[in-house]
Amino acid sequence: MPTINDVSKLAGVSKATVSRVINNKGQIKDSTRKLVFQAMETLNYKPNTLAQALATKTSNSIGLITSIFDGNYFGVLLKESAKLADQAGKQLIVTDGHNDPQREMEAIDSLVARRCDVILLYSRKLTQQDFKDIKARTSVPIVVMNRKINDATYYSVWFDHFHASALAVNHLLELGHTTIACITASVSSRTVKLRYKAFQECLKQQQLILNKDLVVAGDYTIEGGYNACKQIIAQKQPFTALYAFNDDMAIGAIRALHEVGIKVPEQVSVVGIDNEPFGSYVTPSLTTVELPIRDITNAAMKIALDLANGVEISVTETTFRGKVITRESTTANSRSI
């Protein structure tokens, strides 16, 4: 690979001058600029980004830590991030947090070691204490996605998962359902806790009793939803609605109900969360809560890029809310009419 020295020799100027034309800085005679361009051209020279980073102390890179790699949700998150990073001339370094607090910490260390300008952390497992510890170790700005952080030194962009969950549950309640089965998630994340809490509170508000036999944890996959629903059915207890913590599990549940001859939505209404694209194409089409993943990604990246460019940022917390998409899988509770 040719270096700046090769270019400077061929062009017959100092490397300082070459550097200036590369970065378009300072005054340079047109004729020498031309000379340098020619030399770069014939050598097919590309400045070594690593050396530039070392000299300027900015790496022009953004680190992204995530543990989610499934579904439309993640694809949008990543495509949008890559696009925005690209537009800003930054490179995106993607790291798997393995859904484990320890590994997420290591991922941060590794991105810090690489001197990322800023880190995007889509975290599910770190505790508030962990977040404190991180700040003690590094001064690299961190934008946390999907979590609300009680610490003004963080920038966080998150979904109001309590609200999203309440939307789903209230949708069923409004349709007159009073016995609602629930497929929660086995991962113990803040998101799951908030969603479950909303489920409890919404029932409570209507003075309804939460039957724990009708609550089973899945693993966010279609199959997990299928299995969880089988377990619920095996309880042999009546229910007229089912709420799954994501669309994949809702689809699995519908399949399980279908297999034992329970009709959706005539006998059981089903609602999910995520608004996966296939939801409007399955039969029956799926009622769900849409989370604005594109918006959240854009907001997070905008903050990240501002931070990388040293722009002052005043808002440290941004909240996004979902909305119900009503389709065929939910209907009024016939038994309560």
Add this chain to the structure above:
Amino acid sequence: MPTINDVSKLAGVSKATVSRVINNKGQIKDSTRKLVFQAMETLNYKPNTLAQALATKTSNSIGLITSIFDGNYFGVLLKESAKLADQAGKQLIVTDGHNDPQREMEAIDSLVARRCDVILLYSRKLTQQDFKDIKARTSVPIVVMNRKINDATYYSVWFDHFHASALAVNHLLELGHTTIACITASVSSRTVKLRYKAFQECLKQQQLILNKDLVVAGDYTIEGGYNACKQIIAQKQPFTALYAFNDDMAIGAIRALHEVGIKVPEQVSVVGIDNEPFGSYVTPSLTTVELPIRDITNAAMKIALDLANGVEISVTETTFRGKVITRESTTANSRSI
């Protein structure tokens, strides 16, 4: 951020010695090693990866260029890559090729400028000539995924898309279908061409006529398949089977058929490609061709890591083949019995 100099001062040794303990190279007295470790600990020192890269001329990073961000397929590709890179102590830099040859070229340049040890290129648009040009510009090893390259200086790992397509078509032919509608793809990629060619040739082999009115292009989305199928239906020409170039479009097509009262599979059999997880959970469940995306990613990453580590590699081309997964959406052609 503390540097190696800070550590060396605090520990009272030269930075050469610090470097040695960091990299565990050469002989070091236990006592001084301890001293250095202590200093690193109290300063919370992390070596600057960029400086290391500059000094050693290896960046310990792998570039990945892709244009696909949808579906399970991409999630597996990315998760697997991230995991393997991580295990090997490499970082993964992800770049969007924007499904455009020009942009893919720029993406390569940018990864080369960052001195990636090796580049993984999931390309859909570059021509054989483009591949030649790239080689003239850079000596960074490139592993091409999803394409067969007629150039031994490349390493390529690809699906036999002709074969996969033939599997789908022959599956329908074996069930006695003779008039088969086809939802192809509007993107003009090598993959699409190969799949269409297989469609043509399989029909030809059975001396069947290909009715072009029954061939419509979609855009790989569910909605695209839905619209394409509407167009096909609007032709008012009989067909007993439909082959879509991916599962998403197949699902959309089933929905369109459903809406006009055409029963799947009783009146029309439908087959897709990809084996998306939801395929076994929709109604009717979807017959499809599974492409071993996990295998192909592993193979590509293994080659990439070997290249990064200077291991000699003898195989420059690896081919993977899919297999039919038969489910409910296809059945024997009743009219031909």
Add this chain to the structure above:
DNA sequence: CTGAAAGCGCTTACAG
């Protein structure tokens, strides 16, 4: 408008 020199934070022969 341009060059010589110092510096970014590491590694690695070379000497001892």
Add this chain to the structure above:
DNA sequence: CTGAAAGCGCTTACAG
């Protein structure tokens, strides 16, 4: 076993 010095490929005051 350890240190001084040169070098990786850039940038950027400083001088002229």
